[in-house]
Amino acid sequence: MSRDTVVVIKSINYSEADRIVTVFGRELGKFTLFARGIRKINSKNRGNIQTLYTSKISFYEGKGMPLLTESESVASLDIDNLDMNNAKRILFLLNKFLQEYDPYPNLFDALQRALALNLDSRSMNKLRIKFLKEMGFLNDFSSCIHCGSKKDIQYIDSKNFALVCKNCYSNSNSKPLGKDPYGSSVLTETIDNYIKRIVEEI
Ligand SMILES: [Zn+2]
Numbered sequence: 001m002s003r004d005t006v007v008v009i010k011s012i013n014y015s016e017a018d019r020i021v022t023v024f025g026r027e028l029g030k031f032t033l034f035a036r037g038i039r040k041i042n043s044k045n046r047g048n049i050q051t052l053y054t055s056k057i058s059f060y061e062g063k064g065m066p067l068l069t070e071s072e073s074v075a076s077l078d079i080d081n082l083d084m085n086n087a088k089r090i091l092f093l094l095n096k097f098l099q100e101y102d103p104y105p106n107l108f109d110a111l112q113r114a115l116a117l118n119l120d121s122r123s124m125n126k127l128r129i130k131f132l133k134e135m136g137f138l139n140d141f142s143s144c145i146h147c148g149s150k151k152d153i154q155y156i157d158s159k160n161f162a163l164v165c166k167n168c169y170s171n172s173n174s175k176p177l178g179k180d181p182y183g184s185s186v187l188t189e190t191i192d193n194y195i196k197r198i199v200e201e202i
Helices: 084-097 105-116 121-134 185-201
Strands: 002-014 018-025 029-035 054-060 067-075 153-157 162-165 174-176
Touching: 002 084, 002 105, 018 105, 067 105, 084 105, 084 121, 084 185, 105 121, 121 185, 153 185, 174 185
Parallel strands: 029 067
Antiparallel strands: 002 018, 002 054, 018 029, 054 067, 153 162, 153 174
16 A cells, blocks of 8 residues: 555545545656546545545555545645635646646745735735746846845836836836736736746747
8 A cells, every 4th residue: 555645736526436636746746647536525535535635544555546545634625715816826836837646846836825824915916936946947036137135125027927027117018017926916817827838838
């Protein structure tokens, strides 16, 4: 029997009572499980194995797809206060970019922290930047692209997806990030576009 702590990132109904579930495991990375009987009302796993829920699971690895056996909820998700649009943004990244059985424990932990904050824009954007860095799509995202300063970073160059400081601000591609840079809709939109561009290129 194998074990991991996982977040459900995708789930597809299969036949009457089963489901094929894609999870992001802390130790194993992304993988797919067969959850037999999970849609039955008396299934013990039914409540735990839901999109963006975190649980400790046991599974059997035989021939074919691993088979979910047990699950135990780890962190409760405040589903009523979860930002659904941001949840979609994070799920898209996880499903699209993670490779099977390629673990990223740091990203897993960062995801847990963002989920605890209900994926508000600030935590969601921080997570996406960390994710893009870990995946090799972003070298640095803490200093000004022109002078290298880490001070007074107040603008974003949306064309080059880079930060710009107060002193270097001049070019027309730069947009102000405002008082709450990570929480700003300008940053959200710029990252959305950057990810769209990466997806088109890969
Ligand atoms: Zn600068």
